Amino acid sequence: MDRGLDKVAKKLVKIMDLPADAILDLPRITMVGNTEVSIENHKGIEKYTSTETVIRFQSGQMRVYGRRLAIRFIDRDGLKLEGIIANIEFAGQQ
Amino acid sequence: MINRLWAWITGYVIIKMKGAQLEALINRIAGHGFGIWDLERVTANIMIGKIRIRQFKRLRPLLGGLNVRVGIVGRAGLPFFLAKLMKRNGLIVGLLLVIGCLYYLTGFVWVIEITGMEKLSADQIAAVLADQGIKVGAAKAQIRPNYLENLLLTQFPELSWAGVSLKGVLMQVAVAEQASPDLAEVQYGDMVAADSGLVTQVVPFRGTALVSAGSTVKKGDVLISGEYYDQYGRWQKGSAEGIVRARVWYDAFGEAAFSKVTEVATGNYHTVYTLTLGKWKVRLGRRVPFTDHTNTVQVWQVRIGSLKLPIAVARQTYAEVEYHTVLVAPEQARALALERAWQQLAATGVERDQVMESQVDEYIIADQHGIRVGLIAEVEQNIARFVPRP
Known part of the structure; x- marks a missing residue:
């Protein structure tokens, strides 16, 4: 998305209280305790090991650190990661 | 959960991916809309995951340009299970035989449950059923529930209801005995008109209605007969019940004089x-x-404490009066006469608010210097009363 257009879209989302994930193509992340994280609207995986998994988004990425990490399911729309999650980091512009 | 179940039904394979760019392959698979699940990294260059058969067959073009090899390490799901099963002919024949036997055996009654008796015994009912060939092991095809229900009701007059139903191999026979009174004590009679009138509505609860809306009936006419066919088509003599509403006319009269005598005190x-x-x-x-x-009399009784002495003084005061005849206005006399007519009607049990229409006729009684008012009131009421037959 063009930077100018992106700014307009962000303002529009704020003013009109629109769903940001649908308009700005942002990921929707759901966590269940520290054992499960579900991500919608991802753009693939960058790295996948049992201790670290890097998931790409439209703008930036998310790093999940932990133990026994396993991708329970992945397709175009969503991803579900299970394991003992210790830490999550976000990088890139949001 | 549904996805996993559907994957099992359609069949899936467990694949091993080996190479350096495994994440890129996963992204390509996911990006093509293929789902991959239970993905595990076994070593730095090996991943194991599950994918549907149909999607696995379309995986080859996605490998282009990647240094990754994909192979099948296991197969699971219904198609593979069936394929394995189809090789064991003896098992299939046995399975079909068991299913066939089960189907054949469910065509018979294996349990008969009889409930609801109080005075009757289950053996008595079972004996009647056995006469018809209905016992444990009887074919379900020969059982006709409606026929058996009628049979039980005709065989046992003390029954008021019987129900026969089949649930799988279970045959349920439920009966209800007439609670009370006994058949002999049931009063046999009709609903008879308590008043003459024009029938507006007939609601028979039990018995045969002999009149309908619009019929004119006289007091004593039979409205609902106690003889009827019951729901099982049996001719019954019982106590008729029901409501028969009719328009009934009542008449009454009241009289009032055009003058009245009043008492006037003179003051003496x-x-x-x-x-x-x-x-x-x-x-x-x-x-x-x-x-x-x-x-007017006033008495003083002499007493000591609560003891009355036989001494008393009474004062009688006489007030002189004269009697005068006063004329009453005709309207006042008419209203009084009408009120008396209404009172006469009320004495026969007809309340004023029940009356739908009324008609008033006036007659002047010349020789008695008064007025007579005739009142005809129309009431809609239930005229049916039970009258037992001897």
């Missing part, structure tokens, strides 16, 4: 005292000088 009084000593009475005073008078 005369007082007489009477002294009572035991049985003796002494009257003190003159005779009453008035022709017409009213009289």
Whole structure:
């Protein structure tokens, strides 16, 4: 998305209280305790090991650190990661 | 969960991916809309995951340009299970035989459950059923529930209801005995008209309706007969029940005079005292000088504490009155006569708010100087009353 257009879209989302994930193509992340994280609207995986998994988004990425990490399911729309999650980091512009 | 189940039904394979760019392959698979699940990194260059058969077959083009090899390490799901099963002919034949046997055996009654009896015994009912060939092991095809219900009701007059139903291999026979009174004590009779009138509605609860809306009936006519066919088509003699509403006309009359006599006090009084000593009475005073008078008496009883002594003094006061005849306005007399007619109607049990329509006729009674009012009131009411037959 063009930077100018992106700014307009962000303002529009704020003013009109629109769903940001649908308009700005942002990921929707759901966590269940520290054992499960579900991500919608991802753009693939960058790295996948049992201790670290890097998931790409439209703008930036998310790093999940932990133990026994396993991708329970992945397709175009969503991803579900299970394991003992210790830490999550976000990088890139949001 | 549904996805996993569907994957099992359609079949899936467990694949091993080996190479350096495994994440890129996963992204390509996911990006093509293929789902991959239970993905595990076994070593730095090996991943194992599960994918549907149909999607696995379309995986080859996605490997282009990547240094990754994909192979099948396991197969699972219904298609593979069936394929394995189809090789074991003996098992299939056995399975079909068991299914066939089960299907054949469910065509018979294996349990008969009889419930609801109080005085009757289950054996009595079972005996009647056995006469018809209905016992454990009987074919379900020969059982006709409606016929058996009618049979039980005709065989056992004390039953008021019988129900036969089949649930799988279970045959349920439920009966209800007539609670009370006994058949012999049931009063046999009809609903009879308590008044003459024009019928507006007939609601028979039990019995045969002999009249319908619009019929004119006289007091004593039979409205609902106690003889009827019941739901099982049996001719019954019982106590008729029901409601028969009809328009009924009542008449009453009231009279009132055009004049009335009133009592007027003249203001003259005369007082007489009477002294009572035991049985003796002494009257003190003159005779009453008035022709017409009213009289009031006041008595003083001598007492000591709560003990009454036989000494008393009574004062009788006579007030002179004259009687005058006063004329009553015709409207007032008419209203009084009508009110008396209504009162007469109320005495026969007809309340004023029940009356739908009323008709008033007036007659002047010349020789008695008064008025007579005739009132005809129309009431819609239930005229059916139970009358037992001998």
